[in-house]
């Protein structure tokens with residue numbers, strides 16, 4: 562099965578023509594200061610038509626288009642219920658009509674973390690498993706769960722995808738979602754610089770020099786022996802591990818897949834998370850395996866075919 566696929570990230574939108582478990586052609590559209598989705602539909606259509614042309618096929622050769630969207634999305638109705646300000650105008654747009662008029666194709670939409678999980682199960686780190694949770698460590702912490710081979714969605718399309726908003730500290734920091742002490746508020750990319758700046762001794766840290774910093778700079782400075790960076794890094798890993806246990810207790814997976822740019826340091830992160838899971842997850846059958854995601858930013862794009870198959874199979878919710 563061939564499909565068009567869009568993965569709507571915060572800084573760029575990934576575009577691809579995919580066939581089953583592989584990408585035939587891909588490109589990405591940079592997104593500058595929150596222009597909203599309406600202004601991007603023209604460039605996106607142009608990019609997708611160019612990708613189709615580059616592999617010598619027409620829209621009609623595809624089964625449909627899939628979009629991974631950063632927000633609460635009801636796959637069953639194609640409705641975007643809530644965003645965290647990214648592409649907020651999409652809630653009021655008829656994207657199904659856009660897809661049909663532009664490409665003659667049906668459209669399926671899902672939460673972006675669920676799409677990444679589908680990709681990793683179909684073609685990546687969780688291939689062959691039916692019970693999987695995924696954590697995506699980025700600006701926020703994405704979550705998704707697969708049970709008995711089906712995405713966990715829930716009555717209001719919110720189940721599973723709020724895994725990063727499971728609280729790890731009821732006296733913790735206020736999260737963008739309104740809750741207190743979410744894993745995302747304690748160790749998401751948007752929160753960590755503020756946490757580091759408040760750390761005792763920050764002024765003497767290598768992190769005090771650059772105007773801005775993120776996980777990459779924190780991990781690099783920690784590797785150089787910077788004590789503040791080391792403490793903040795280790796605290797992040799502990800929060801992620803605690804969040805993994807929460808997801809394990811909620812969704813009973815065999816495998817926990819951890820993705821995101823910070824997985825460049827998977828050799829450090831995964832063993833520590835596994836050790837924490839082995840020690841603290843309550844399990845009567847063994848311990849779930851913590852694995853690094855295998856597909857990077859292609860995971861969401863490769864979720865397209867499994868999602869569209871669900872549509873074509875008559876969507877047994």
Ligand SMILES: [Zn+2]
Nearest residue numbers: 726736738743
């Ligand atoms: Zn939250």
